[in-house]
Amino acid sequence: MLKFKNITTKEKKPYLNNLNLDISNGKFVLLNYRSRLEKNKMIDLICQLDKPRSGKIVIGDKNLAKFSCRSKIIHKRIGICFEDLKLIESKNVFENIIFPLQIHTKLSFKKIVEKGEEQLKMFGLSEKKNSFLTTLSLEEKQRLNIARSLVLDPELIVLDNPQLNLKVEMTKSLMKYLQDLNSKGKTIVIFTNDKTTENMINCDKYMLDKGAILDV
Numbered sequence: 111m112l113k114f115k116n117i118t119t120k121e122k123k124p125y126l127n128n129l130n131l132d133i134s135n136g137k138f139v140l141l142n143y144r145s146r147l148e149k150n151k152m153i154d155l156i157c158q159l160d161k162p163r164s165g166k167i168v169i170g171d172k173n174l175a176k177f178s179c180r181s182k183i184i185h186k187r188i189g190i191c192f193e194d195l196k197l198i199e200s201k202n203v204f205e206n207i208i209f210p211l212q213i214h215t216k217l218s219f220k221k222i223v224e225k226g227e228e229q230l231k232m233f234g235l236s237e238k239k240n241s242f243l244t245t246l247s248l249e250e251k252q253r254l255n256i257a258r259s260l261v262l263d264p265e266l267i268v269l270d271n272p273q274l275n276l277k278v279e280m281t282k283s284l285m286k287y288l289q290d291l292n293s294k295g296k297t298i299v300i301f302t303n304d305k306t307t308e309n310m311i312n313c314d315k316y317m318l319d320k321g322a323i324l325d326v
Contacts, residue, residue, distance in 0.1 A: 111135040111266055111297040114323075117155070117165035124163070125151040127321035133299060135170075135265075138292040138313035140300045141323075148318050149301050153270055157190050169266060186214050189264035193271045195255045197243055203254055204230065204239045210262050225261060233257040248275035256284065260291075267291070267298045273307040285310040 112133040119126045125148045133139050143149040154160040155167055158174055167174045169187055197206050208226040211217060217225070230236045233253045243251060252275045260267065267288070273281045285307070292298050292313075302308065308315070317324040 111170060112299065113168040115166050117162045117167065119151055120163045125321060129322050131323045133297060135297055136295050138289065138298045140302065140308055140311055140313050140315045141318055142303050142315065143301060143318040148321060153268065153301065156188065156268055186262055187265045189259040189262060189267045191256050191259040191269040191272050193274065195251055197251060197255060199243055202240055202242050203235060206254060207258050207261055210258060214262060229257045229261050252276055265297060267296055269300045271302050272300065273302060273304050278306065281307055282310055
């Protein structure tokens with residue numbers, strides 16, 4: 111499902127150096143990291159915000175190098191929860207949640223509304239539907255961030271420190287939900303160096319260190 115093959119990045123001293131990682135379909139993987147720069151670079155490569163100097167990245171059977179960063183084929187297959195949220199400040203909660211459905215699907219507006227409302231309910235945000243981001247707590251923003259990353263029902267789910275700003279019980283609930291999704295065939299990758307979160311998950315665990323992937 112997700113393969114990094116001999117990836118070296120473009121910096122003078124590469125953040126990633128001949129990095130290899132092969133995550134098969136339906137796996138749940140946790141990637142611990144020592145360097146935020148290295149972690150961010152891996153995520154940038156997955157979501158096509160950057161390209162490597164050498165090597166290739168494959169999602170399913172698609173080589174990312176052959177697609178533009180606006181490719182609907184790729185974006186519909188990947189759901190990414192960003193650490194820095196990347197929510198749209200000019201849109202309210204509901205508009206943020208349905209935005210991926212509007213740009214990456216051909217669903218009717220009625221179906222988009224249904225899916226958006228289902229997702230808000232799942233993450234306890236129904237009462238905030240018409241609220242703007244300035245009125246939300248950090249925890250509510252994080253729940254919205256996670257909910258939006260899942261709204262397209264992606265095959266591959268990538269979460270960058272999803273526990274940030276969540277209370278422990280909410281994090282436990284999220285990890286259980288993710289494991290339920292994984293049991294239904296979703297491939298899930300979590301980047302975190304939070305030990306409490308790591309201990310909640312029964313999954314394959316790796317370390318990103320000095321530009322390479324190590325088994326834990």
